[in-house]
Amino acid sequence: MTARTFVCRCEDVTLTEIERAIAAGLSDVEEIKRYTGLGTGPCQGKECLSALGRLLVARGLISPAALRPFTARPPVEPVTFGALAAGATEVPEDPSP
Amino acid sequence: MPKAPLLAPPGPPTLTLRWDGAAIPACPGDTVASALIAAGELATSRSAKYRRLRGPACLHGGCGTCLVRVDGRPNQRACLTPVREDMFVEPQNTYGGLDPTALVDQVFRRGIDHHHLVVYPRIANQVMQGVARELAGFGELPDAPPAEAACLIDHVPEVMVIGAGRSGRALAAALAAAGHPPLVVERRPAAALAGPDLPTDLLAGVGVFACYPHERLWAAASEQPPVLHRLRPRHVVLAVGAHEPTIPLANNDLPGVVSARGLADMLEQTGRRLDARVVVIGEGARAELLAGTLAAERVAPAQVRKLLGARRVKGVQLVDGRTLRCDLVALAPDPAPAFELAAQAGAPIQFTGAGFAPVCDADGRIAAGPAAHPLEAADAQTAPPPPWTLWAVGELAGATTPAEIRGTVARCAAALLRALADSPAPKDSHARA
Numbered sequence: 001m002t003a004r005t006f007v008c009r010c011e012d013v014t015l016t017e018i019e020r021a022i023a024a025g026l027s028d029v030e031e032i033k034r035y036t037g038l039g040t041g042p043c044q045g046k047e048c049l050s051a052l053g054r055l056l057v058a059r060g061l062i063s064p065a066a067l068r069p070f071t072a073r074p075p076v077e078p079v080t081f082g083a084l085a086a087g088a089t090e091v092p093e094d095p096s097p
Numbered sequence: 098m099p100k101a102p103l104l105a106p107p108g109p110p111t112l113t114l115r116w117d118g119a120a121i122p123a124c125p126g127d128t129v130a131s132a133l134i135a136a137g138e139l140a141t142s143r144s145a146k147y148r149r150l151r152g153p154a155c156l157h158g159g160c161g162t163c164l165v166r167v168d169g170r171p172n173q174r175a176c177l178t179p180v181r182e183d184m185f186v187e188p189q190n191t192y193g194g195l196d197p198t199a200l201v202d203q204v205f206r207r208g209i210d211h212h213h214l215v216v217y218p219r220i221a222n223q224v225m226q227g228v229a230r231e232l233a234g235f236g237e238l239p240d241a242p243p244a245e246a247a248c249l250i251d252h253v254p255e256v257m258v259i260g261a262g263r264s265g266r267a268l269a270a271a272l273a274a275a276g277h278p279p280l281v282v283e284r285r286p287a288a289a290l291a292g293p294d295l296p297t298d299l300l301a302g303v304g305v306f307a308c309y310p311h312e313r314l315w316a317a318a319s320e321q322p323p324v325l326h327r328l329r330p331r332h333v334v335l336a337v338g339a340h341e342p343t344i345p346l347a348n349n350d351l352p353g354v355v356s357a358r359g360l361a362d363m364l365e366q367t368g369r370r371l372d373a374r375v376v377v378i379g380e381g382a383r384a385e386l387l388a389g390t391l392a393a394e395r396v397a398p399a400q401v402r403k404l405l406g407a408r409r410v411k412g413v414q415l416v417d418g419r420t421l422r423c424d425l426v427a428l429a430p431d432p433a434p435a436f437e438l439a440a441q442a443g444a445p446i447q448f449t450g451a452g453f454a455p456v457c458d459a460d461g462r463i464a465a466g467p468a469a470h471p472l473e474a475a476d477a478q479t480a481p482p483p484p485w486t487l488w489a490v491g492e493l494a495g496a497t498t499p500a501e502i503r504g505t506v507a508r509c510a511a512a513l514l515r516a517l518a519d520s521p522a523p524k525d526s527h528a529r530a
Binding site: 001002008009010015041043046050053054057065078079085 | 243
């Protein structure tokens with residue numbers, strides 16, 4: 001087995017690949033996600049996002065105040081298409097009180 | 098070949114699950130993951146790119162590497178699935194013990210540069226695409242379509258608490274004692290929730306998967322039975338805890354590398370005892386506490402050169418040349434608050450040093466701004482304010498120790514009860530539930 005250090009296990013993104021992205025001039029969570037695929041697997045960043053954020057701050061590549069997470073879009077928990085389809089059986093009621 | 102058991106059962110195993118054909122003993126209270134780890138079966142899948150063996154890791158429903166096929170349904174989280182007698186569990190994304198795709202890890206020793214690998218010539222690219230299409234993806238379609246269509250349930254609770262962990266239960270108990278029992282929504286199934294202090298109004302096995310502020314609702318679902326829940330609460334308490342981020346160390350993906358917090362919680366939940374050598378990797382008071390709970394030796398990440406093992410973790414090699422032999426490695430990182438639902442609800446998010454968290458006051462109240470419609474970028478200024486008040490407790494509110502968690506719960510409960518007293522629910526509120 002090859003020795004590899006993973007930052008994102010879902011998409012098999014290694015520390016070497018993060019270093020390559022940093023060497024290419026990237027220093028932000030979002031652009032490193034787009035470059036490496038980090039955070040785009042089943043866990044959607046729950047395991048890797050803050051590990052990457054800490055690494056970027058520790059290297060002085062970005063300030064903590066400037067660091068933004070990537071957009072936390074639904075679903076944050078698994079949901080089947082079957083369950084979602086149940087929401088389409090009627091017109092949503094008027095939400096105004 | 099049977100593997101050495103790693104977790105001792107609390108009593109004689111009375112259940113049997115079928116793992117890839119083999120009989121695995123299990124006890125009531127076990128999840129698929131706890132039964133598999135107890136039996137020394139640590140690998141449940143292969144990774145998408147380097148085709149390395151992976152197994153249950155976070156033990157908290159977060160990480161996505163314990164996905165297995167259960168009774169013909171794909172992508173079930175082994176760590177959240179209670180064991181039933183004779184349930185049929187299969188690995189995913191692997192072709193058996195001598196999986197030829199495992200060669201990828203050996204062939205591409207220096208990594209796969211997917212920006213340039215076999216993009217040209219085009220004919221090679223076509224062959225590569227064919228291979229990649231076969232390798233990618235997770236699991237295969239279910240054996241059969243669902244027996245029944247999902248149903249839709251609407252809820253209009255005064256207070257919704259998301260999460261029935263320590264902080265969620267404590268907050269629910271405090272509100273119930275004051276005459277305002279909340280609706281508690283918890284993604285773990287009832288069979289995986291121990292304890293005498295369960296909330297009375299509990300949706301268990303139901304995962305809140307989204308907040309849609311523009312539609313003024315929260316959405317949750319369960320797969321079995323198939324139900325979609327739409328929730329329109331007046332107060333939302335996020336008691337969603339924290340994720341356990343990985344610690345970047347060589348071979349930190351080996352089967353048997355798990356979250357220390359997840360392992361400690363699994364032992365508490367199942368009543369099982371460790372019958373294995375464990376090394377905890379982490380630093381600080383929380384890592385020390387977890388090492389104590391697991392009766393394990395602890396080393397700091399900076400002391401570690403690499404984790405050893407091929408099909409499962411066998412030890413920790415330190416930079417000083419020593420090797421610590423072990424059966425499990427338990428990672429104890431600084432927890433990263435589960436900020437995702439708060440962010441969807443419009444909460445301002447900041448980096449805390451360990452991870453991202455919503456900005457909240459001492460009572461846990463989150464000043465969520467009006468949410469822009471996702472398709473109309475310019476209407477943030479004109480959008481109505483959200484119809485609920487948003488609160489955070491426990492680890493999401495920055496607490497790390499049990500005492501701090503109790504503090505956030507007490508302050509939030511007091512402030513929430515004041516808010517309820519100042520603004521009683523409209524009379525027809527529950528009529529729509």
